[in-house]
Amino acid sequence: LINQFLAPRTNRRTDGWGGSAENRMRFAIEAVARTRERVGPDFILVYRLSLLDLVPEGQSWDEVVALAQAVQAAGATIVNSGIGWHEARVPTIASCVPRGAFAWATEKIRPHVRVPLAAANRVNMPELAERLVADGVCDLVSMVRPFLADPEWVAKAAEGRADEINTCIACNQACLDHVFRKRIATCLVNPRAAHETELRVEPTAAPRRVAVVGAGPAGLACAMTLAERGHEVDLFDAAAGVGGQFTLARRVPGKEEFAETLRYYSRRLELLGVRVHLGREVVPDDVREHEDVVVATGVRPRTPVIDGIDHPSVRSYVEVLEGAEVGDRVAVIGAGGIGVDVTTFLVHEDEPWESGWGVGDPEQHRGGLAPAAIAAPARTVTLMQRSSGRIGRGLGKTTGWIHRAALVRAGVVQLSDVSYERIDDEGLHVRVDGGSRLVPVDTVVVCAGQESRRDLHDALAGTRENVHLIGGAKRAAEVDAKRAIDEGTRLAARL
Numbered sequence: 001l002i003n004q005f006l007a008p009r010t011n012r013r014t015d016g017w018g019g020s021a022e023n024r025m026r027f028a029i030e031a032v033a034r035t036r037e038r039v040g041p042d043f044i045l046v047y048r049l050s051l052l053d054l055v056p057e058g059q060s061w062d063e064v065v066a067l068a069q070a071v072q073a074a075g076a077t078i079v080n081s082g083i084g085w086h087e088a089r090v091p092t093i094a095s096c097v098p099r100g101a102f103a104w105a106t107e108k109i110r111p112h113v114r115v116p117l118a119a120a121n122r123v124n125m126p127e128l129a130e131r132l133v134a135d136g137v138c139d140l141v142s143m144v145r146p147f148l149a150d151p152e153w154v155a156k157a158a159e160g161r162a163d164e165i166n167t168c169i170a171c172n173q174a175c176l177d178h179v180f181r182k183r184i185a186t187c188l189v190n191p192r193a194a195h196e197t198e199l200r201v202e203p204t205a206a207p208r209r210v211a212v213v214g215a216g217p218a219g220l221a222c223a224m225t226l227a228e229r230g231h232e233v234d235l236f237d238a239a240a241g242v243g244g245q246f247t248l249a250r251r252v253p254g255k256e257e258f259a260e261t262l263r264y265y266s267r268r269l270e271l272l273g274v275r276v277h278l279g280r281e282v283v284p285d286d287v288r289e290h291e292d293v294v295v296a297t298g299v300r301p302r303t304p305v306i307d308g309i310d311h312p313s314v315r316s317y318v319e320v321l322e323g324a325e326v327g328d329r330v331a332v333i334g335a336g337g338i339g340v341d342v343t344t345f346l347v348h349e350d351e352p353w354e355s356g357w358g359v360g361d362p363e364q365h366r367g368g369l370a371p372a373a374i375a376a377p378a379r380t381v382t383l384m385q386r387s388s389g390r391i392g393r394g395l396g397k398t399t400g401w402i403h404r405a406a407l408v409r410a411g412v413v414q415l416s417d418v419s420y421e422r423i424d425d426e427g428l429h430v431r432v433d434g435g436s437r438l439v440p441v442d443t444v445v446v447c448a449g450q451e452s453r454r455d456l457h458d459a460l461a462g463t464r465e466n467v468h469l470i471g472g473a474k475r476a477a478e479v480d481a482k483r484a485i486d487e488g489t490r491l492a493a494r495l
Contacts, residue, residue, distance in 0.1 A: 003085065006027075006050070007024075008058075021062075021066065029067075032047060032076050046118075048080045050064070052083050052102065054092070054359070055087055055367055056367070058366055058367025060362070060367075061362040072115050081138075090358060093145075093170060100123055110136075123143055124168045129141040150168075169260060177396050201225055201492075203230050204495075209292075211282075213236045213237075215239070218298075220235075221485040221488035221492070222296060233274045236280055237277070238280060248321045251321050292466040295457040301447075302448050304446065314443075321345060329427075331441040332381060332447055333445065339385070343383050346378065347381055377412075381410070386419070418432045421436065427440040449477075468491055
């Protein structure tokens with residue numbers, strides 16, 4: 001509401017509350033002054049100042065400086081940095097935004113005010129927060145989502161235990177995405193957030209020996225929570241390291257933060273004494289002494305039935321993310337979340353983040369919105385899906401637009417309602433728009449969904465009790481880390 005008065009974009013009034021910058025600022029200044037009058041001189045009053053609107057017809061830098069000085073004079077105790085409107089076509093808090101990406105704007109306003117200034121947006125770990133304050137960029141750091149991820153963040157930072165912090169990965173999937181659908185805000189990496197009274201993790205009165213098979217997000221959450229409750233836990237995985245699908249996701253540009261979740265779980269397992277067995281394919285005899293077996297064996301890529309699917313040009317998304325050679329011209333089969341991520345991986349070229357998204361000096365570009373300087377993509381990619389409709393429509397409520405915009409920026413050809421005919425030396429032959437078409441490519445990458453790995457579960461289920469199935473092994477559709485971590489935590493809380 002305050003910004004709608006401040007910005008010419010939305011303030012079309014012709015009375016004393018619109019028109020000139022002084023009139024547009026009047027609502028903000030009077031709100032601060034009247035609040036100060038009501039709460040008295042000693043109450044801390046924080047004003048969230050939009051330093052960069054990042055929308056057309058946003059505030060100019062001169063107007064931002066004048067407003068900062070005016071709200072200071074009206075009684076604000078602290079000025080907190082706000083960056084961007086929700087309507088801005090520039091990401092501001094998603095995982096693709098570098099840590100502390102907008103702290104420079106807080107530093108830029110600092111010479112103009114006397115009150116303490118707080119920096120915000122993508123500050124999620126103590127080292128960065130400490131450096132921003134120590135370097136004089138700001139006086140305070142403002143965080144929100146990191147405290148959903150770990151309510152003990154401050155205590156752990158103060159005690160030098162930053163490696164034990166459950167870091168916010170800026171995914172927005174359970175906080176903002178929930179809010180905009182009128183659901184309870186919680187956290188993908190901490191499903192107990194806002195559910196503390198019903199999802200209780202309490203010491204067990206009867207410790208049991210439990211095997212957790214699969215060290216992806218579901219298995220990691222389950223093993224950790226079981227150990228926190230006092231159970232004796234063995235965690236198995238056939239891979240050389242923990243993480244499952246997260247080890248692939250963290251290789252996608254913009255999802256590097258997923259590595260922090262794996263660091264957190266690894267540290268917690270170490271401190272809790274969970275016995276971790278890696279590089280080991282579990283068979284029923286391996287878990288015969290355990291009182292409970294949790295099967296969290298995840299998923300495997302689904303191979304669609306297409307003539308020529310065994311052609312040398314074909315790669316699975318797992319092979320690509322693990323470093324398999326890919327040509328300059330690529331067709332991606334499947335445009336769900338994984339297909340979009342793999343396409344992002346394939347077209348990515350390193351570029352300065354600010355200029356790539358059009359973030360500029362607000363003294364030269366009103367609202368900080370500058371023309372974007374888009375780098376040429378690393379490859380030419382055609383992204384296809386069998387279903388009709390817009391590609392990416394099932395992506396996150398608050399981040400899906402970022403991924404869709406990135407596809408357009410990279411010149412990705414997007415095809416829907418596609419039938420796949422065959423793959424051969426010429427490329428991928430498809431039917432689309434009622435006719436046959438050849439997509440001449442060097443590589444075909446298959447992202448056509450996943451299948452649950454249930455071999456161990458099926459072998460155990462008929463021979464013993466207390467076998468539990470969670471995560472992708474339970475349901476493979478649209479691999480969902482939020483659901484997997486929640487399932488693992490809830491199962492462990494009730495065993």
